Amino acid sequence: MPFIPHTPDDVREMLATIGVPDIETLFDEIPRELRAGSLESIPAGLTEMEIGRLMQERAARDGRRLNFIGAGAYEHHIPAAIWAIVTRGEFYSAYTPYQAEASQGTLQLVYEFQSMMTSLTGMQASNASLYDGASAVAEACLMAVRANRRSKSARVLVPASLNPTYRAVLTAIAGNQNLSAEILPYDARGGHLTAASLDKYQGEDVTALVIQQPNFFGTLEDVDVLTDLAHAAGMLVIAVVNPTSLAVLKPPGEWGSKGVDIVCGEGQPLGVPLSSGGPYFGFMTTRMEHVRQMPGRIVGRTVDLDGRPGYTLTLQAREQHIRRSKATSNICTNQGLLVTAGTIYLALLGARGLARVAAACIERTSQLVAALTRIPGVRGAFDRPRFHEAVLQLDRPVGPVLEALAARGIVGGYDLTPHYPALGAALLVCATETRTTADIDTYARALGEVLDKAAAA
Amino acid sequence: MSKVPAELRYLKSHEWARLESDGTVTVGISDHAQQALGDLVFVEVPEPGRRVMAGEACAVVESVKAASDIYSPVSGEIVAGNAELGGQPELINRDPYGGGWIMRVRPEDKSQFAALLDAKAYEAALAAETH
Numbered sequence: 001m002p003f004i005p006h007t008p009d010d011v012r013e014m015l016a017t018i019g020v021p022d023i024e025t026l027f028d029e030i031p032r033e034l035r036a037g038s039l040e041s042i043p044a045g046l047t048e049m050e051i052g053r054l055m056q057e058r059a060a061r062d063g064r065r066l067n068f069i070g071a072g073a074y075e076h077h078i079p080a081a082i083w084a085i086v087t088r089g090e091f092y093s094a095y096t097p098y099q100a101e102a103s104q105g106t107l108q109l110v111y112e113f114q115s116m117m118t119s120l121t122g123m124q125a126s127n128a129s130l131y132d133g134a135s136a137v138a139e140a141c142l143m144a145v146r147a148n149r150r151s152k153s154a155r156v157l158v159p160a161s162l163n164p165t166y167r168a169v170l171t172a173i174a175g176n177q178n179l180s181a182e183i184l185p186y187d188a189r190g191g192h193l194t195a196a197s198l199d200k201y202q203g204e205d206v207t208a209l210v211i212q213q214p215n216f217f218g219t220l221e222d223v224d225v226l227t228d229l230a231h232a233a234g235m236l237v238i239a240v241v242n243p244t245s246l247a248v249l250k251p252p253g254e255w256g257s258k259g260v261d262i263v264c265g266e267g268q269p270l271g272v273p274l275s276s277g278g279p280y281f282g283f284m285t286t287r288m289e290h291v292r293q294m295p296g297r298i299v300g301r302t303v304d305l306d307g308r309p310g311y312t313l314t315l316q317a318r319e320q321h322i323r324r325s326k327a328t329s330n331i332c333t334n335q336g337l338l339v340t341a342g343t344i345y346l347a348l349l350g351a352r353g354l355a356r357v358a359a360a361c362i363e364r365t366s367q368l369v370a371a372l373t374r375i376p377g378v379r380g381a382f383d384r385p386r387f388h389e390a391v392l393q394l395d396r397p398v399g400p401v402l403e404a405l406a407a408r409g410i411v412g413g414y415d416l417t418p419h420y421p422a423l424g425a426a427l428l429v430c431a432t433e434t435r436t437t438a439d440i441d442t443y444a445r446a447l448g449e450v451l452d453k454a455a456a457a
Numbered sequence: 458m459s460k461v462p463a464e465l466r467y468l469k470s471h472e473w474a475r476l477e478s479d480g481t482v483t484v485g486i487s488d489h490a491q492q493a494l495g496d497l498v499f500v501e502v503p504e505p506g507r508r509v510m511a512g513e514a515c516a517v518v519e520s521v522k523a524a525s526d527i528y529s530p531v532s533g534e535i536v537a538g539n540a541e542l543g544g545q546p547e548l549i550n551r552d553p554y555g556g557g558w559i560m561r562v563r564p565e566d567k568s569q570f571a572a573l574l575d576a577k578a579y580e581a582a583l584a585a586e587t588h
Contacts, residue, residue: 149504292499292519317524326526 063409066439070389070430071414072163074269077434082271082344091340100313107311110299113343120246121263122253123285127296128334133266134169136282137240139295139329140264142174144208144236147293151207154179159193161186161215164419191219191382198229212240218389219382227256236261244269245387247354262286271345272338281335292318295329360433361388368431371444377451381426394425396454404450410443459489462554467579474530476570482531485558489583494520497546502538503560511569516559530573531564
């Protein structure tokens with residue numbers, strides 16, 4: 001049954017009133033060649049029973065593989081309480097309500113989320129979330145262009161070691177808004193951004209520097225040095241961070257002598273399942289001085305006429321429903337449901353719990369790297385400290401190796417070759433707290449056998 | 458009825474302009490504009506040194522209801538922004554033609570100022586808007 005309230009009689013009456021013979025005529029002004037035509041290629045609908053069966057079959061085909069891939073989305077343990085609470089009727093909506101203040105519970109939850117994110121990142125203000133980490137980076141760059149009023153260039157320096165998907169989304173969203181992203185090389189030995197790579201921009205008008213910590217290779221950057229250099233050159237600094245890592249790493253609000261200007265990143269590690277790549281949520285925090293340039297919704301705490309505490313959407317005057325095309329962003333929603341999961345995750349784990357997760361990830365990844373680099377033909381690519389990912393170089397092409405591992409039920413990592421041909425046969429691996437010593441041994445044994453077999457063939 | 462001082466010039470978009478003895482033009486928003494916006498909570502003034510064209514948006518006044526652009530009445534260089542507004546945006550509500558001034562522009566072409574609306578023409582524009 002279609003969810004359309006009008007009966008055929010209603011429709012006829014409305015058409016007669018405006019003097020149009022049929023609904024099709026309403027679309028006359030769209031040229032023929034732009035019309036989608038019939039939807040023949042879309043199959044007829046399935047019943048709930050049929051679609052349930054189909055999805056179960058597909059899920060069974062995926063199997064339960066042992067996962068060593070990260071590359072921006074991470075398999076963490078998700079306590080059962082999280083999604084049990086999220087799916088309660090009181091929370092179960094993907095949106096901030098249109099009559100926002102009628103839903104004090106939702107607003108309070110978002111307010112708690114914002115408080116947690118500002119505390120985790122060491123900043124002063126947070127928005128209610130963005131679509132995902134990639135769009136958050138693009139929005140942060142556009143925000144920097146608005147916020148850095150001394151800069152006229154809209155040039156943003158982006159490390160090659162920033163997640164390549166984020167770079168692609170940045171170009172897609174901001175490329176047509178006069179923003180130019182210039183790529184900074186990574187150091188071949190450390191896999192990090194060197195201070196020297198900023199030298200050639202001294203004295204030039206550059207709007208902002210993006211620093212990802214840990215970067216896409218899992219390597220830790222010299223964030224203090226880079227932040228101070230960028231600030232000295234008149235740039236704003238945008239930190240792209242993994243929220244789990246902030247439990248053990250210095251918060252971006254304390255990088256260098258002043259701290260960064262904008263922090264953003266992917267919220268998925270906080271209680272959101274991998275789920276084939278989404279939906280996830282992005283987050284963004286900033287200093288008060290830039291808060292009016294921050295896109296998205298912000299929930300504030302206030303008092304009502306009787307002096308009782310209450311929550312309200314605040315700083316809305318720059319948003320799309322008021323500013324139209326001049327809004328700070330055309331993103332005016334948030335990922336309410338996923339933010340609910342993230343907030344409950346952080347509340348359940350607490351600061352110490354999150355630090356234990358982060359420490360376990362570092363430990364497991366060190367074990368993994370040690371086990372894999374003992375195999376002949378496998379070596380670590382970079383010599384710098386890392387968080388919970390590492391780049392390995394193989395002596396043969398990565399694609400077939402990953403296929404052979406997949407046949408053994410192992411997702412062996414992310415093939416870096418298409419994005420970073422200069423690294424040769426490079427594989428990005430990750431082990432979170434969910435991987436046991438036995439899992440790591442299983443992977444090491446399988447990789448050894450696969451490489452032996454390939455060498456013998 | 459809002460105040461429309463006779464000695465000032467105006468834009469239809471509700472900015473006022475005053476030619477100072479040093480040749481610069483001071484810009485603010487009219488009494489009518491501040492009343493329509495309601496309590497101002499934030500004002501973004503332009504950086505001195507910026508070059509603007511007549512009709513270019515170069516400042517923003519924000520009330521609890523809306524954020525509105527302020528347009529420069531003349532082409533030229535911004536020589537000052539009212540720093541007081543950073544901490545006290547309500548100066549515009551209290552004294553729109555005095556302490557609530559927003560910026561000073563050094564015009565390139567004096568004839569642009571002469572072509573702005575005079576008080577009578579602005580009053581007529583206001584009357585036309587409300588009817």
